[in-house]
Amino acid sequence: MKQRLLTPGPTPVPEETLLELAKPMIFHRTAEFRAMLGEVLGDLRTIFCTKNLIVPLTASGTGALEAALANSVPAGAKVICLIAGRFGERWRNIAKAFGIEAVSVTVPYGQAVQPEQLAKALADHADAAAVCSTLSETSTGVGHDVAAFGKLIAKTPALHIVDSISGLGAMECRTDEWQIDINCTGSQKALMMPPGLAFLSVSDKAWQAIDKNANPRTFYFDLKKARKNLETNDTPFTPAHTLIRAMRVSVKKILAEGIENIWARQRRFSEAARAGFAAMGLESFAAQPNVALTVVKMPANIDSSVLLGKLEKQYGLKLANGQDNLKGKIIRLAHMGHIDQFDILSALAGVELVLIEMGHAIEPGVGVTAAQRVFANK
Amino acid sequence: MKQRLLTPGPTPVPEETLLELAKPMIFHRTAEFRAMLGEVLGDLRTIFCTKNLIVPLTASGTGALEAALANSVPAGAKVICLIAGRFGERWRNIAKAFGIEAVSVTVPYGQAVQPEQLAKALADHADAAAVCSTLSETSTGVGHDVAAFGKLIAKTPALHIVDSISGLGAMECRTDEWQIDINCTGSQKALMMPPGLAFLSVSDKAWQAIDKNANPRTFYFDLKKARKNLETNDTPFTPAHTLIRAMRVSVKKILAEGIENIWARQRRFSEAARAGFAAMGLESFAAQPNVALTVVKMPANIDSSVLLGKLEKQYGLKLANGQDNLKGKIIRLAHMGHIDQFDILSALAGVELVLIEMGHAIEPGVGVTAAQRVFANK
Numbered sequence: 001m002k003q004r005l006l007t008p009g010p011t012p013v014p015e016e017t018l019l020e021l022a023k024p025m026i027f028h029r030t031a032e033f034r035a036m037l038g039e040v041l042g043d044l045r046t047i048f049c050t051k052n053l054i055v056p057l058t059a060s061g062t063g064a065l066e067a068a069l070a071n072s073v074p075a076g077a078k079v080i081c082l083i084a085g086r087f088g089e090r091w092r093n094i095a096k097a098f099g100i101e102a103v104s105v106t107v108p109y110g111q112a113v114q115p116e117q118l119a120k121a122l123a124d125h126a127d128a129a130a131v132c133s134t135l136s137e138t139s140t141g142v143g144h145d146v147a148a149f150g151k152l153i154a155k156t157p158a159l160h161i162v163d164s165i166s167g168l169g170a171m172e173c174r175t176d177e178w179q180i181d182i183n184c185t186g187s188q189k190a191l192m193m194p195p196g197l198a199f200l201s202v203s204d205k206a207w208q209a210i211d212k213n214a215n216p217r218t219f220y221f222d223l224k225k226a227r228k229n230l231e232t233n234d235t236p237f238t239p240a241h242t243l244i245r246a247m248r249v250s251v252k253k254i255l256a257e258g259i260e261n262i263w264a265r266q267r268r269f270s271e272a273a274r275a276g277f278a279a280m281g282l283e284s285f286a287a288q289p290n291v292a293l294t295v296v297k298m299p300a301n302i303d304s305s306v307l308l309g310k311l312e313k314q315y316g317l318k319l320a321n322g323q324d325n326l327k328g329k330i331i332r333l334a335h336m337g338h339i340d341q342f343d344i345l346s347a348l349a350g351v352e353l354v355l356i357e358m359g360h361a362i363e364p365g366v367g368v369t370a371a372q373r374v375f376a377n378k
Numbered sequence: 379m380k381q382r383l384l385t386p387g388p389t390p391v392p393e394e395t396l397l398e399l400a401k402p403m404i405f406h407r408t409a410e411f412r413a414m415l416g417e418v419l420g421d422l423r424t425i426f427c428t429k430n431l432i433v434p435l436t437a438s439g440t441g442a443l444e445a446a447l448a449n450s451v452p453a454g455a456k457v458i459c460l461i462a463g464r465f466g467e468r469w470r471n472i473a474k475a476f477g478i479e480a481v482s483v484t485v486p487y488g489q490a491v492q493p494e495q496l497a498k499a500l501a502d503h504a505d506a507a508a509v510c511s512t513l514s515e516t517s518t519g520v521g522h523d524v525a526a527f528g529k530l531i532a533k534t535p536a537l538h539i540v541d542s543i544s545g546l547g548a549m550e551c552r553t554d555e556w557q558i559d560i561n562c563t564g565s566q567k568a569l570m571m572p573p574g575l576a577f578l579s580v581s582d583k584a585w586q587a588i589d590k591n592a593n594p595r596t597f598y599f600d601l602k603k604a605r606k607n608l609e610t611n612d613t614p615f616t617p618a619h620t621l622i623r624a625m626r627v628s629v630k631k632i633l634a635e636g637i638e639n640i641w642a643r644q645r646r647f648s649e650a651a652r653a654g655f656a657a658m659g660l661e662s663f664a665a666q667p668n669v670a671l672t673v674v675k676m677p678a679n680i681d682s683s684v685l686l687g688k689l690e691k692q693y694g695l696k697l698a699n700g701q702d703n704l705k706g707k708i709i710r711l712a713h714m715g716h717i718d719q720f721d722i723l724s725a726l727a728g729v730e731l732v733l734i735e736m737g738h739a740i741e742p743g744v745g746v747t748a749a750q751r752v753f754a755n756k
């Protein structure tokens with residue numbers, strides 16, 4: 001059966017990129033590899049919309065989050081964590097592991113933290129060393145107004161640190177214009193790569209904090225050492241260099257389409273997916289949806305674990321379940337990276353067929369028709 | 379021109395493994411992937427010669443070294459670092475980054491730390507929480523008598539922590555019999571994989587120290603969290619799962635040959651390479667050579683940077699230079715992983731040709747003949 005992967009990471013990788021991964025091994029301490037790394041990091045700067053240095057790490061995205069906090073915030077300092085789901089909570093957990101005091105600004109799952117809440121937290125905690133947020137909260141499908149956060153944070157001494165792991169490359173994200181000091185992402189989402197690489201952009205304001213922090217409490221993720229090595233497009237430790245080589249192909253595809261065009265396409269995808277689900281009677285779980293994935297609630301009598309099992313087994317469609325307490329209650333359809341409008345139609349069509357099979361009273365075609373109307377109106 | 383990669387990491391990856399890397403993306407939170415990870419970790423146990431839990435990390439080998447020290451040794455405690463080169467020094471640098479006092483037992487580059495030196499250090503520092511050594515010191519080609527270290531350390535409360543990154547899978551290494559408490563390795567050496575994965579085996583003695591350490595000073599490399607996830611063959615963060623999938627193929631090749639057979643083959647390769655170089659008048663740099671790579675000094679009038687440049691440009695043979703102060707003075711020929719006797723002959727033949735071109739007075743064929751004699755006598 002033909003398989004379609006529509007999970008919020010890993011996402012499908014273009015065939016041209018996969019073939020790069022099958023090429024013979026090369027040595028990494030060479031002018032050729034340094035040129036390759038320099039090229040990928042340069043292209044990523046365009047995708048990040050930044051002039052800042054981008055540091056590559058051989059790690060999951062969480063490695064970049066750890067690198068950001070451990071290097072820039074000393075133990076005993078305070079950070080404000082904006083928490084709208086599992087990945088917001090991760091910021092708090094990382095802070096705790098590094099002896100950093102975390103002030104949590106929390107909203108229920110499905111809601112987004114509002115700029116006014118951040119303004120109040122900044123007023124209450126003028127000594128905060130950083131604010132940590134998530135661009136796209138993958139666990140709920142919520143997108144945050146990081147631009148608004150940036151305006152508020154820039155007036156304070158705090159650093160603006162963003163987890164954009166599942167958003168960057170799909171959802172609008174203007175690192176410099178939005179005054180993001182450390183922007184962290186991973187390879188396996190909208191960047192159309194397998195997992196294994198993480199990247200973070202670091203502003204001058206952030207470098208000043210990093211340079212002042214005498215005890216980074218990390219060796220592997222030491223950003224000062226990485227910066228020194230990047231002067232010659234080198235890395236302190238053996239990088240996952242075959243992933244870097246393959247990534248050249250994926251980022252070139254992004255540049256060829258144009259990052260602003262991709263953002264617009266993603267908005268259309270998101271609108272179409274929501275329209276399709278709404279026509280089937282499935283309501284958005286995210287009050288403020290992000291455009292990288294669409295998360296919807298199940299009708300009262302339908303368990304999403306059963307629906308997703310049938311989708312996969314009968315139709316080769318792999319969507320994601322909710323995590324922890326949300327398991328069985330929502331489905332998450334990712335439409336970032338190497339996904340087009342017909343993949344979305346396929347997913348909607350599959351959900352329709354399974355819902356009908358499970359006794360949900362809808363007419364065949366209502367979901368796909370609603371989505372088609374959005375695509376036709378672009 | 380046909381290329382031959384003979385560097386001490388990355389090493390050549392078998393074609394069957396490379397083709398696995400080109401397969402379509404899969405989701406990682408599935409029974410299929412958990413079974414795959416469980417299988418790879420089980421096979422690695424055979425290669426490590428251990429019954430201990432093996433923890434996979436998405437990182438360079440250095441990530442495993444950091445995980446080992448940060449989790450098992452609290453800040454302010456003392457470790458003994460056995461230093462015979464650049465990678466021994468890395469242990470000291472990691473200790474420093476984590477506020478651990480490092481007692482260095484140092485020998486000049488090219489020499490090996492002797493068990494008597496460790497015995498004295500253990501007597502002088504009965505309060506040492508751990509001893510950190512390297513099985514194969516890649517920067518000099520030295521191999522350490524880790525079995526002897528293990529006997530001494532096991533009598534003390536100290537943990538026996540080994541960097542076996544460039545040795546494991548080539549050089550004899552019996553984790554349990556040699557009482558290695560934490561054995562750290564990387565994917566891109568004798569395990570015939572691209573870089574991006576690291577693994578460490580953890581003994582009961584080590585878990586006790588880890589469980590007692592209230593402040594692991596790491597989130598990404600938290601071994602307690604990893605252990606909990608491994609109960610269901612899962613990982614705390616998105617792993618580089620396409621590397622795990624491909625690794626299945628490489629480790630099965632190792633099991634098919636048999637780890638003890640590989641050790642014997644590697645001893646033969648090492649003997650042949652040294653015999654070949656000796657016949658060309660190139661002396662071993664390592665006083666106590668390890669069998670994963672052969673490192674030799676240059677004749678007085680020959681700069682290894684020039685020789686290696688010609689080898690690569692004229693013959694497609696990629697060997698490694700010395701690092702730092704040793705640059706230009708030695709060459710490093712790796713013969714671990716997916717390398718056979720004819721690759722070694724090719725390397726020796728290339729070195730002969732370039733030496734002759736550079737005015738070194740040897741007869742064509744002396745090196746390859748000396749190596750052939752070793753292969754014929756097996």
